[in-house]
Amino acid sequence: MCLAIPGKVEEITTEGGLRIGRVNFGGVVKRVCLDYVPEVEVGDYTIVHVGFALSKIDEATAEETLAEFRKMGILEQELESEDEAFARAATAPQMACPDGSCSSK
C-alpha cells in the first residue's frame, strides 16, 4: 500500500481551501489533492497515493508505469471503490481458527 499510481490531471479547482484535481488513471477518474505539488498544472502527469499527488512525472514514464501496474494486477486494487473493497474482503472470509488460538478469549 505504498504504491503511487501515475495519472493525468484533467481539471483543477479549489475546494475548501485545497487545490483539488480531477486525475485520470488510464480511464478511472479520481479527485486528488494537489497541495503538495504546486508545480503541477492541467495536462501534467503526477504520481498519486491515497488521493494525494506526490511528484510530477513525464508522460512516457506515466504511460509505461500505468501499463505495467495494470499488467501486474495492482491498478484495480489501488483504485477500487468502497463496494469493490468490501466485495474483495468478502471473498476472503475468516473462518474459525483450526488451533482455536484466535477464537478463544
Add this chain to the structure above:
Amino acid sequence: MKYLTEFRNGEIAQGMAREIAAITTRPWKIMEVCGGQTHSIIKNGIDQMLPPGIEMIHGPGCPVCVTPLELIDKALAIAQQPGVIFCSFGDMLRVPGTDMDLFQVKAAGGDVRVVYSPLDAVELAVKNPDKQVVFFGVGFETTAPANAMSVHVAKRRGLKNFSVLVSHVLVPPAIAAIMASPGNKVQAFLLAGHVCSVMGYWEYPPVAEKYGIPLVVTGFEPLDLLDGIRRAVIQLEAGRHEVENAYERIVTFDGNPAAQKMLAEVFEVTDRAWRGIGVIPKSGWRLSAAYREFDAEERFHITGIHTEESPLCRAGDVLRGAIKPAECAAFGKECTPRHPLGATMVSSEGACAAYYNYGRFISAEELAGAGRANG
C-alpha cells in the same frame, strides 16, 4: 522463470539478470524493504532470475503487516461503538484482531467505511455532525502526508467529530533495527521508491556509513527492481557502501518539501511497536501537541485490550527476514489467505500472501537441495 516473458522488455530483463550473474563472485543477501516490491519480485519471478548466490530477503515494509495487534483491537473496539463511523483503507478490513476483523464488525452492524483518501473521512465528518468519524491512519512515509493533511484540514475547519487512530512507521529506524539485530544476514537494502518520493534520500547517507551497507533507491517494476539489485551487487562486489538512486524519474535527493513541511507540523517522532518485531525506538510518528486533540486514542480511552497472537504464526521471523514464508510450519496449512493467522498472510503485500498466491510452497533450502548454495 515462467513469468519472465510476461512483462515488458523481457529481453532487457534477461540481459540485466545475466549482467548481475556475470559480476557476482560471492553470495550476497539483499533486503527489499517495501512490501510492494516483495509482491512484484515474487509475482514476476525476479528472485528466480538471479544467480544462485544472490538471495532476496523480504523486509517489514508492509504497513498492514506491522500494525500492532493491540492497535487493531483498539480499532475494532472503537468501530463497534455506537455513533461511530470508522473509516479505513480497504487493506485493513481483513486483518485479524484477537477476536474478529473490521469486516466482521461491519457485518454485525458497525458503520465501517472504506475510503480512497483520508480527506473522504473528513468529508464524512462534515456531513455527519452527530457522529464521531474515526480514520485508521496506518502507513509509512508515503501515506503520512495524506493523513497529516486530513488532520490539518479538520483543525482548520474546527471539526470536533473527527479523529485519527495513528499507526505511522518509518523506514530508516527499521533498517537500523534490522542491522542491529543479532544474527542479521542483510548486506544491502533496496529503499522503497515511493517512500523516497516524499522523503527524498537525504536521511540515508549516515545509515549507509554507520552500518557499511549499500542503499539503493528502487522502483517497483521488474526492470526497476533488477536495476536496483544490479547496483547493489556492484557496490557489494567493490566493497562500497553508498546511497544510490536507481529511481531518478520519480525520486530526488530532497524529496517533496511541501509534504515534509506538513509532516513536521502535524507529527512528532515517537517509539512504535511493530507487529512481530517489537518496539523500535523513534520508529514512528504520532500527532504533535498542537494536533493531539485529533488523536482517537485520546478521545476514546480504550482500555482492557487483551491481545493474543496465534502461537503458530511466525510473522515476526518473516518480517525480520529470518525465515522465508514457506519455512513456517503453518504456511499453506493452518495459515492461508482465506484463513490468515498473521497479517503477513492478509495483505497482498505481505510476504506470506505473496508466496502463497504465486505458488511458492517450497522453502529456499528445499529448492537448493542438500547443497547449501546460499550459504
